[in-house]
Amino acid sequence: MFLCQDHWIHSKESRLSAFDPRQFLTHLFHSALAAVDPGKLIAQHLPPPPRGRTVVIGAGKAAARMAEAVEQHWQGELSGLVVTRYAHGAPTSRIEVVEAGHPVPDEAGVRAATRMLELVQGLTEDDLVLCLMSGGGSALLSLPAPGITAEEKRDINRQLLRSGAPIGEMNCVRRHLSAVKGGRLALACYPARVLTLVVSDVPGDDPAVVASGPTVPDGSSGADALAILQQYGIAVSEAARAVLANPALTAPRPDDPRLARNETVVIATAQAALDAAADAARAAGFTPLVLSNSIEGEAREVAIVHAAIARQVIEHGQPLPAPCVILSGGETSVTVRGQGRGGRNAEFLLALAIALRGLEHVHAIACDTDGIDGTEDNAGALLGPDSLARAAAGGLDAAAMLRDNDGYSLFAALDDLVVTGPTRTNVNDFRAIVITAS
Structure with missing residues (x-):
């Protein structure tokens, strides 16, 4: 109609x-x-091609549409992988589109996150990582932190979805139980430059909250995540508690020098x-x-x-x-x-x-x-x-x-x-x- x-x-x-x-x-x-519509917005935000390689990664309900638009407008070499929700794909030829579970993560999302980390290994200062992020990426790009299982993380996610917690608090927990969120994926891309284009689904349009910010650190801590879980009465295993309390697993801070060349642009709100x-x-x-x-x-x-x-x-x-x-x-x-x-x-x-x-x-x-x-x-x-x-x-x-x-x-x-x-x-x-x- x-x-x-x-x-x-x-x-x-x-x-x-x-x-x-x-x-x-x-x-x-x-x-x-x-x-x-990200297909109409992507072109004006694309940078010139770098001296080296261009690798596209991304996650979210808009990720396939964003990848399709990048392919249509990019001049030069291009490869990559994005993950989106089942039935949310789009036709692409150079950027692979993988579909996975949402709102509850599944093994397809875990495999996509693992492959994405592999794709960005060995990059140089001359390379560019173009990251396409949108809402839904938290569930779709799911790789648990060392020490907890994917099923433990899924169970916590299910409880959060039924708790009435706002999206910002849910994503804080997801960031600190993840091996890729909270800026960790950006660290894996170092020393390449990372440009993140964001379709925002969160109140306030904070890119660190969209998809739990895989390339955008926010400065929160595991203690913050644990407090949210306690507030909503969500049961967590001792292994998950240990992850949230382990300073060695803390996400990078916003002032981390390895992220100094990176840029984030919100393109749709x-x-x-x-x-x-x-x-x-x-x-x-x-x-x-x-x-x-x-x-x-x-x-x-x-x-x-x-x-x-x-x-x-x-x-x-x-x-x-x-x-x-x-x-x-x-x-x-x-x-x-x-x-x-x-x-x-x-x-x-x-x-x-x-x-x-x-x-x-x-x-x-x-x-x-x-x-x-x-x-x-x-x-x-x-x-x-x-x-x-x-x-x-x-x-x-x-x-x-x-x-x-x-x-x-x-x-x-x-x-x-x-x-x-x-x-x-x-x-x-x-x-x-x-x-x-x-």
Whole structure:
């Protein structure tokens, strides 16, 4: 479902009289995706070829799309390996694309990380390592630190995913249980220069957090990781505790002289996606309000705040009058207590529906920009004023389904899922609430 820009060129009055909120919301989402397509952004950030070799490495849901773009625009010799999620590949000829497990790491990811370390051995000062990083790389580029097994690391990762911990804290733990993250992969490339291009999926766009920063040290410690595990009550083996307490296994510091020639550039962000959606909203005669590009917290709690803002617009014309579009990004979390099929965007929308209680003139979309909401087959879903009533007419108890973390099932029953397939980009959540009248 997508509308071309020409659809919105008529007068504001005629646009609103013929307005289809579902098509418009989908149009906003596609406008956001187009702005963060790494295939369109890579070329302007590529350096001149070096005197020596160019080796491409990378990981994440956007890694294959990034590698494809590098091949299209690179002048000179090129080889390498990137790892992406299953079904997120892209056609390449010089850079090998490997697919692996996400969000739970598998042996394919372990093998890819091992091969990547081998690829960067023996490089010289004349060589360039072009590193392509995006969200999802933490799970996809998985090689446990010496002393722990891959299964131990996977078990900790599973517990983190169910804990409700924000992505920054999860990635801190992953960095310090890894043989490649937290700048360790950059050390393996030394003395070659490393240029890292990043598609950011984290609030604040800190490249050290994206994919747990394999080429970007952050300065945190094993003690920090252990404190996070204790905070969320996550059980860890004595071997893992020993790794986190061993100073010999500490990641490199940001001021390590071996990393002095390296550079990191963030090429796509949630803010860019929101700005594009805001432009599309203005072109359609709606006033946009971007709340934030970095909202975190429990999806259902974030939904309650968004519902309150929408109600304030309807009842008081504040913080802006209708017709308007409320936009936000970031990464919410879900503390899983039920047995349903979820995804944080489906959870957000189900909680939003309950909080709005069928409020007229309010429609919404919430999607993950990578095209996969959690582990499901949808990007997200659409919500309208009639969603709760339609669910009840179909015998669905929305409140009970929220308690069971079963937002996917409700929106699937309503035929309101947004299914894009893998987008091969990833700047995390995209939310838009359209308010047509007050």
